[in-house]
Amino acid sequence: MRKLSSGACMALIGLVTHPLLSQELGLGREVTAAEVRAWDITIGPGGDELPEGSGSAVEGSQIYEVRCKECHGELGVGGDHAALVGKPADLKKAPPIKTVGSYWPYATTLFDYTRRAMPFEEPGTLTDDQVYAVTAYVLYLNGIVGEDDVMDRDSLPKVEMPNRDGFVPDPRPKP
Amino acid sequence: MDAKQSSRRAFLGAGAFAGAALTACSAPDATPPEAATAPSLLGAPVRRYGERSPHETVARGVRDSQTPEAASSRTPLDETYGIITPSALHFERHHAGVPDIDPTAHKLLIHGLVERPMMFTLSDLKRMPSVSRVHFVECSGNSGGEWSAKGAPTVRLSHGLASCSEWTGVPLRVLLDEVGVKPEAKWLLAEGDDACRMQRSVMIEKALDDAIVAYGQNGEALRPEQGYPVRLVLPGWEGNTNVKWLRRIKLTEGPQFTKDETSKYTELMEDGEAWIFTFEMDAKSVITAPSGGHAIGGPGYHEVTGLAWSGRGKITSVEVSTDGGANWSEASLQQPVYSRAFTRFRLPWNWDGSECVLLSRCRDDTGYVQPTRQELIAQRGRYSAYHCNRIKGWRIAADGSVSNAEA
Ligand code: HEC
Numbered sequence A: 001m002r003k004l005s006s007g008a009c010m011a012l013i014g015l016v017t018h019p020l021l022s023q024e025l026g027l028g029r030e031v032t033a034a035e036v037r038a039w040d041i042t043i044g045p046g047g048d049e050l051p052e053g054s055g056s057a058v059e060g061s062q063i064y065e066v067r068c069k070e071c072h073g074e075l076g077v078g079g080d081h082a083a084l085v086g087k088p089a090d091l092k093k094a095p096p097i098k099t100v101g102s103y104w105p106y107a108t109t110l111f112d113y114t115r116r117a118m119p120f121e122e123p124g125t126l127t128d129d130q131v132y133a134v135t136a137y138v139l140y141l142n143g144i145v146g147e148d149d150v151m152d153r154d155s156l157p158k159v160e161m162p163n164r165d166g167f168v169p170d171p172r173p174k175p
Numbered sequence B: 001m002d003a004k005q006s007s008r009r010a011f012l013g014a015g016a017f018a019g020a021a022l023t024a025c026s027a028p029d030a031t032p033p034e035a036a037t038a039p040s041l042l043g044a045p046v047r048r049y050g051e052r053s054p055h056e057t058v059a060r061g062v063r064d065s066q067t068p069e070a071a072s073s074r075t076p077l078d079e080t081y082g083i084i085t086p087s088a089l090h091f092e093r094h095h096a097g098v099p100d101i102d103p104t105a106h107k108l109l110i111h112g113l114v115e116r117p118m119m120f121t122l123s124d125l126k127r128m129p130s131v132s133r134v135h136f137v138e139c140s141g142n143s144g145g146e147w148s149a150k151g152a153p154t155v156r157l158s159h160g161l162a163s164c165s166e167w168t169g170v171p172l173r174v175l176l177d178e179v180g181v182k183p184e185a186k187w188l189l190a191e192g193d194d195a196c197r198m199q200r201s202v203m204i205e206k207a208l209d210d211a212i213v214a215y216g217q218n219g220e221a222l223r224p225e226q227g228y229p230v231r232l233v234l235p236g237w238e239g240n241t242n243v244k245w246l247r248r249i250k251l252t253e254g255p256q257f258t259k260d261e262t263s264k265y266t267e268l269m270e271d272g273e274a275w276i277f278t279f280e281m282d283a284k285s286v287i288t289a290p291s292g293g294h295a296i297g298g299p300g301y302h303e304v305t306g307l308a309w310s311g312r313g314k315i316t317s318v319e320v321s322t323d324g325g326a327n328w329s330e331a332s333l334q335q336p337v338y339s340r341a342f343t344r345f346r347l348p349w350n351w352d353g354s355e356c357v358l359l360s361r362c363r364d365d366t367g368y369v370q371p372t373r374q375e376l377i378a379q380r381g382r383y384s385a386y387h388c389n390r391i392k393g394w395r396i397a398a399d400g401s402v403s404n405a406e407a
Helices: A002-013 A033-039 A059-067 A090-091 A107-117 A127-140 B008-025 B124-126 B156-161 B174-180 B205-210 B373-380
Strands: A054-056 A149-152 A167-169 B072-074 B108-110 B118-121 B130-140 B163-172 B186-191 B199-203 B212-217 B232-235 B246-252 B274-276 B283-290 B301-309 B315-319 B343-351 B357-362 B395-397 B400-406
Touching: A033 B108, A054 A059, A059 A127, A059 B108, A059 B232, A127 A149, B072 B124, B072 B301, B108 B174, B118 B124, B118 B163, B118 B283, B124 B212, B130 B232, B156 B283, B163 B174, B163 B301, B174 B212, B174 B246, B186 B205, B199 B205, B283 B315, B283 B357, B301 B315, B301 B357, B315 B343
Parallel strands: A167 B274, B108 B246
Antiparallel strands: A054 A149, B108 B118, B130 B163, B163 B212, B186 B199, B186 B246, B212 B232, B283 B301, B301 B343, B315 B357, B357 B395, B395 B400
16 A cells, blocks of 8 residues: 555545445546646746746846836835845844845745746736746846846756755644 | 513503503604504515624724735634634635636646546535534734734734634545555645635645645635635644645645745744744634723623634633733633634633733643743744744723733
8 A cells, every 4th residue: 555545544444444435436537747737837946847948137127127126126125015135144134134035045936936926916927038037137136146147947946045054844842 | 661671562561551641641743652653563584695784893804005915804803702703704815816716617636746647626526525624724924913012902903813614625635545645745735726826835744634625614615715616724734824726736745945935934033044834823812802992891790701722733721810920710611622723711700990911821732831922032033923822911901991911
């Protein structure tokens, strides 16, 4: 028996003895790899799921100007919504300031989040090239990549975020 | 005439007497009191979907926001009874608004490290083995303002991002058995069908333990703002992981480090290190009446009541102090006490009319005791922002007005 479903069976033990439920339910339908690809938009920290395409900060600054600046401010600070630019030392301020630059552990998250959720009022309207470019621009404003560095499926996962090692798993005692 | 007489016959009799007296002694144009002669009026007819009395106005607390689609509304905990939050008053926290989803078109995809990636419709889910369980959902940002010395003036503002419902749906492990989880899968990613496709990573142990893919809330379909037509319920885990409008579950080896599990919903300690994947909500209690903004009138009998809950199990006791913490009395707990659910506590109290501070402190079945603000700060610093479960105090002034004890 598969390791994981043994836990499930233990939990279901009262039900499993019922003859009907010892069979598969036969509900739902199997899907093709192509269907899954169309739905699976999550980019993990390893970047394996990153799409084709590329962009640099120079291109990204144009997109930022039109699609992001009104809310996140000139150069990523001073807008009505979250500041996108900061330094690691900001985490020691009272109160601390958490930004892409000071806090986020992975650059892949910036690509993933921008592609799925921004611009706030029109999420999902940027092309993959535009998302790479505006991601490059936000990283550039944070001093993490150079102005001409091209972000794509190979380079983006290699970007080292300043607070990469800043997180520890929940240390609260487990009951 | 005593209109408060309880018997309808006695009431009518008194009216008839009053009418007779008026005929005999009053000027002819005098209008008799209405109750004396008006016939009983027929009530409203039956109707298909009930609404509350027009006299009732209790509502969620909403603050102005530039982006009301990425905002929250708060449950008026001091104006709900028992342990169930009416669905219409369940708190909200959305990141990109409430989507309008056609239940006949909605599908749930389960894929990743599975034997058979599969798609389920809502009617598939409703045919599966189901459970109904009472659980709270609490935003881990609830009581965030209570980290500060001042704290919030009302229980809605201090604790209103928590609500409790009976959830009905399919145990997630039933679905995972259908797709066949591969042994390498240690986490899963849950994603919503809202505009920002909000997503969180969850450990597989929770999925196989008590996670529910829920389509029912308090006996009817989920409310749109609670994830209609289907949401994840992870009993006791921070609200944001209970992904609403659930569209996709991906089995993975590790967590995906999404925006809402890195930038948000992580706890920054004073040394600059942050706690991540802090899923369980620690035990917490709060007195809902009397609470900030109330006026309790004069001395004498009052009931002190409130709610307690723990993300790790059952509440085993709630103590109440009516003298700022010098003495504590055991409150009674409404039975049955459910695991990872609101637990209503009550304590009869004779107020002597002098100024005092009311506090509540709970314990759960792991032995954990709700901390004071100082204890919490000693452990987590002043800026960890989330998961604040400190003891909260309400000050009763001599005139009966109630306010935040630390204001
Ligand atoms: C109409 C205003 C608006 C526009 C335009 C906009 N954003 Fe945002 N942005 C927001 C809001 C509001 C949030 C917070 C959403 C939430 O509550 O989850 C946000 C959050 C973010 C965050 C997360 C910040 C953090 O530290 O957690 C990033 C990154 C971001 N936006 C990038 C962008 C980029 C890149 C663009 C342009 C392509 C953009 N935004 C355009 C309003 C906007």
